[in-house]
Amino acid sequence: MYPTDTNPINVPRKFLKFVLVGVAILLLLWAAFAMYTANKFHVVSTNPNINDMATVTPFFKINFNKQLSKSGVSISSSPSIISSYAISGKQLILNLDTPTITNTHYTITVHSIHDQQNVYLHNLVFPFTPTYIAYSELPTDQRNALLKEQLNSPFGHTATFTGTSALINNGLTNTQVQAFEQYAQNFAYTNKITLRTVLVNQSSVTTAPLDGSGVFSLIFTMSINGNPYKAAIKYSDPSTIELFIFNTSGKQLYVSPTTSN
Secondary structure, eight states: OOSOOOTHHHHHHHHHHHHHHHHHHHHHHHHHHHHHHSSSSOOEEEESSGGGGTTOEEEEEEESOOOOOOOEEEHHHHHHHHEEEEEEEEEEEEEEOOOOOTOEEEEEEEEEEBTTTEEEEEEEEEEEOOOOOGOOOOOHHHHHHHHHHHHOOTTTOEEEEETTTHHHHHOOOOHHHHHHHHHHHHHHTTTOOOEEEEOOOGGGOOEOOOOOOOEEEEEEEEEEEEEEEEEEEESSSSSSEEEEEEETTOEEEEEOOOOOO
16 A cells, blocks of 8 residues: 555645744744844944044043943043043943044043943943044034033133144144144143134244154244244154143243154
């Protein structure tokens, strides 16, 4: 006797049913995992993106998917650039000291933070290297934050710079002149000077011979709010400088952060 079920199409149908059941199970597992991942406490985004950090970016905002607790927050940066921080809903806002230095590696680390259900995240690391971006090209929220910062500070008013074309004529790039202006404002802020005008004495700009370590130098005089100073700029690449400011007697009053090539 032969088996009553001799239809060869039955086997493929059973196999197809088995495959469909397997696919359905996999889809259910994937959906469950996706829901678990979406609900798990995690970082959603940052503002700005770590690849878009500028030397004058005034803040770094980390967005989470859960409401944050305002207690138990531990953060640091290397080099140190965090002036303060705040929690707002699902956002950790880090206020940064500026200007930072181009071609220099920075790292912001959130050592500990937790949501309102007391779920912790540890050692979130955000490395970046800032680049020069003109103020006019910054995102609107960064420009507004910088403007607010200037208006709230008695020493942070935007100054008028004249004579800087002489620095370009003697070898500086536009990026380096921007760094010079930022450092001059930093000098004024540090010394509680309300910066209004900076005038580079164009006829005084001279170049020093290249030293043995490959460093170029410009030496010149300038006035800040009408008061005379001596200055020197040293650089070894077209994007960074080191600014020195002296009084008329030659006493060093300021040196900008050492650049890292």
